Amino acid sequence: MSLLVVGSVALDTVRTPFGMVEDALGGSAVFFAAAASTHTPAYVVGVIGDDFPRDKLAFLEERGVDLSGLVEEVGESFRWAGEYSYDLNSRETLETRLGVFADFKPVIPPAARQCPIVFLGNIHPQLQIDVLNQMDEPRLVAADTMNFWIEGERSALLDLLERVDLLMINDEEARQLAGVPNLLKAARWIQDRGPDHLVVKKGEHGSILFGKNDLFFLPGFPLEDVFDPTGAGDSFAGGFLGYLGSRDHWDEDTFRRAMVYGSVAGSFAVERFSIDRFRTLSREDVAERVRDFKRITTFEVELEHV
Amino acid sequence: MSLLVVGSVALDTVRTPFGMVEDALGGSAVFFAAAASTHTPAYVVGVIGDDFPRDKLAFLEERGVDLSGLVEEVGESFRWAGEYSYDLNSRETLETRLGVFADFKPVIPPAARQCPIVFLGNIHPQLQIDVLNQMDEPRLVAADTMNFWIEGERSALLDLLERVDLLMINDEEARQLAGVPNLLKAARWIQDRGPDHLVVKKGEHGSILFGKNDLFFLPGFPLEDVFDPTGAGDSFAGGFLGYLGSRDHWDEDTFRRAMVYGSVAGSFAVERFSIDRFRTLSREDVAERVRDFKRITTFEVELEHV
Numbered sequence: 001m002s003l004l005v006v007g008s009v010a011l012d013t014v015r016t017p018f019g020m021v022e023d024a025l026g027g028s029a030v031f032f033a034a035a036a037s038t039h040t041p042a043y044v045v046g047v048i049g050d051d052f053p054r055d056k057l058a059f060l061e062e063r064g065v066d067l068s069g070l071v072e073e074v075g076e077s078f079r080w081a082g083e084y085s086y087d088l089n090s091r092e093t094l095e096t097r098l099g100v101f102a103d104f105k106p107v108i109p110p111a112a113r114q115c116p117i118v119f120l121g122n123i124h125p126q127l128q129i130d131v132l133n134q135m136d137e138p139r140l141v142a143a144d145t146m147n148f149w150i151e152g153e154r155s156a157l158l159d160l161l162e163r164v165d166l167l168m169i170n171d172e173e174a175r176q177l178a179g180v181p182n183l184l185k186a187a188r189w190i191q192d193r194g195p196d197h198l199v200v201k202k203g204e205h206g207s208i209l210f211g212k213n214d215l216f217f218l219p220g221f222p223l224e225d226v227f228d229p230t231g232a233g234d235s236f237a238g239g240f241l242g243y244l245g246s247r248d249h250w251d252e253d254t255f256r257r258a259m260v261y262g263s264v265a266g267s268f269a270v271e272r273f274s275i276d277r278f279r280t281l282s283r284e285d286v287a288e289r290v291r292d293f294k295r296i297t298t299f300e301v302e303l304e305h306v
Numbered sequence: 307m308s309l310l311v312v313g314s315v316a317l318d319t320v321r322t323p324f325g326m327v328e329d330a331l332g333g334s335a336v337f338f339a340a341a342a343s344t345h346t347p348a349y350v351v352g353v354i355g356d357d358f359p360r361d362k363l364a365f366l367e368e369r370g371v372d373l374s375g376l377v378e379e380v381g382e383s384f385r386w387a388g389e390y391s392y393d394l395n396s397r398e399t400l401e402t403r404l405g406v407f408a409d410f411k412p413v414i415p416p417a418a419r420q421c422p423i424v425f426l427g428n429i430h431p432q433l434q435i436d437v438l439n440q441m442d443e444p445r446l447v448a449a450d451t452m453n454f455w456i457e458g459e460r461s462a463l464l465d466l467l468e469r470v471d472l473l474m475i476n477d478e479e480a481r482q483l484a485g486v487p488n489l490l491k492a493a494r495w496i497q498d499r500g501p502d503h504l505v506v507k508k509g510e511h512g513s514i515l516f517g518k519n520d521l522f523f524l525p526g527f528p529l530e531d532v533f534d535p536t537g538a539g540d541s542f543a544g545g546f547l548g549y550l551g552s553r554d555h556w557d558e559d560t561f562r563r564a565m566v567y568g569s570v571a572g573s574f575a576v577e578r579f580s581i582d583r584f585r586t587l588s589r590e591d592v593a594e595r596v597r598d599f600k601r602i603t604t605f606e607v608e609l610e611h612v
Contacts, residue, residue: 087487181393183510184530204489205511206525215602219512219523224490256605294607296521299562301600 001245002043002114004138005032006106006131007121007234009046009070013081013095014273016088016228024274025056026080028121028144031231034275035238035265037063038286040245042119042238043112045069045131049077049100059279069109073100088226108134117245119237120164122146125156132163142166142241144233150177161194168199168237183208197255199240199262201233209259214252218259221267221293228273232266235278239265264289307445307551308349308420311338312412312437313427313540315352315376319387319401320579322394322534330580331362332386334427334450337537340581341544341571343369344592346551348425348544349418351375351437355383355406365585375415379406394532414440423551425543426470428452431462438469448472448547450539456483467500474505474543489514503561505546505568507539515565520558524565527573527599534579538572541584545571570595 005028012026033042041064050072057067076099084091106127116139120128128143135141143164149157150173157177161167167190171183178186187198187210198210202220209216240262247254264286268277311334318332339348347370356378363373382405390397412433422445426434434449441447449470455463456479463483467473473496477489484492493504493516504516508526515522546568553560570592574583 089487181395182530182532184528202511205508206523208525208528215528216605217512217525217528217602218605219514219525222490222514222521222523224488226488253606257608260605290607294605296523297603297605299522299524299566299600299603300559301596302563 001040001116001139001248002112003036003040003117003119003241003245004043004045004108004112004115004135005029005036005119005121005238006045006108006128007032007119007123008078008101009044009048009052010078010080010101011052012230012274013079014228014230015083017084017086018227019273021273023053023079026230026274027078028231028234030060031234031269031275032119032121032238032241033060033065034063034278035235035269036242036245037065037278038239038265038281038283039242039261041065042242043069043115045106045108045112047071047073047100047104049073049075052077059275066112069107069112071107073103075100077101082230084229088229091229106131106134116140117241118142119241120144120160121234122149125149125153125160128160129156129163132160140165140241140244142168142237144168144237145173145177147173147176158193161190164195166197166199167195168201168233168240170201170203170233174198174200199259201236203229203232207236207259207263209255211252211255214255216256216259218263218293219297221263221289222296223267223270226270229270231269231275235269236262236266239263260290260293261286264293307346307422307554308418309342309346309423309425309547309551310349310351310414310418310421310441310444311335311342311425311427311544312351312414312434313338313425313429314384314407315350315354315358316384316386316407317358318536318580319385320534320536321389323390323392324533325579327579329359329385332536332580333384334540336366337540337575337581338425338427338544338547339366339371340369340584341541341575342548342551343371343584344545344571344587344589345548345567347371348548349375349421351412351414351418353377353379353406353410355379355381358383365581372418375413375418377413379409381406383407388536390535394535397535412437422446423547424448425547426450426466427540428455431455431459431466434466435462435469438466446471446547446550448474448543450474450543451479451483453479453482464499467496470501472503472505473501474507474539474546476507476509476539480504480506505565507542509535509538513542513565513569515561517558517561520561522562522565524569524599525603527569527595528602529573529576532576535576536579537575537581541575542568542572545569566596566599567592570599
């Protein structure tokens, strides 16, 4: 089942306690597509400047990612530079140069308008709505957002929510959006505004799936060596929706498994700079981590208590 | 299997966004014993002043808790007063009056020296060692500690660790004790110094069990209404060790279930002030929450990936 992602395609300069990279492939659409590609190739809609080193994208194309919706404009590509603290728990943005991304107006090519699954990366909510207006009744609309839009574009964001089936945000964003400190109450507030499903990501502390009548808690996959947290959230979304795209029938068990595949994708993403871990990632690597996940999260209830 | 707990017996004055209590029953030994009592009655060793309202302890005795090791000294009882922030995520200590607890020298009565399970509540590590020196080869020694001892009594704490089978601390304490930001590495450092088992508590984010050859992640039990977080950690320990005390055979599955019972006990503790929720708590209430826990944490791996 084909997958459309609309988001940023960027060149990231990242410094962590373990090293640094300059102008590495980044952006929400890139991490999403790289992670999803283990399950389902995605169709990418985005913009790059005429300075973009096209050869960096070859890997995605090899994995079946369709880049025909990636427009090149005259000007600079989107660049982001950041530095992580010694324990990787906080980061400082050193530079953001939007370049051609500042005027990004997503145009969905005819071939992509029938994609049944759409992921709206973290861009202005009005642009996210503009994307949906170009689509032919997708089966599942998923969206990300951030504190900047929650604070500054609340009205557009609430309009968007009415048309979103699955919102994927972090716990702080969920609390901020709902204006409620308790996460269960915040989730209900958000679901009342549209999305049947809500995924709340808590970084190393795991993630929570709020379904129509389901609730599922997944711890974070434990890693001894986190190398670069950049892109973990978009990789989560890619693993999640890529998995859904590989399954025709969706029930709450399918969504729970999608959480696991999302979390596994996020855990791989942070083991290397940029999307590098995905370059060598096999389906068997993914399956092994899913089995490990099952092993470290399972307990049996005693018969007398069942 | 009988259970010994050595720790504080206090009078707590607590203010939360939802109300306040004055001189309510508190202290690590009290929360521990109240939570454990659903499974196994505990033997409490502690100290109170001659101002302590003894009738407050009647409930524990009704639940089978043995208070013959609770010594009354001339002077004031240990009192603690604190206030929680609006989202309950931080608290300010308003007053600590140690009273007779300042000179607490635990003496284990002969009848309690053969308890197979010992919980050393958060007191000076040298006192924790003194307790162990009075015991007849317990089957399981569990201990709590805190940043104050990690910083100021490191040497005694490391001596203690060599004699502890199960350390139960929070994630910040684990990182601080090991001097390593990564939790998996911190856990290995701690386990190398003695404890076969380590439980790392992360509050609402759940808990992690590090066994000899086992690793188990449990999310926090989701609650819409947290009323008073005081005592959650000691209640966790009480539920955990109380459950172990109710089982003769222990394997890693038993320890995983103990995590669930510990977490469930902690979740009940915070639903009311003091130990009030335990007053009406039935085994069926516990069993129901264990089943709920199973329901919200389970996923099935697809056959092709098993």
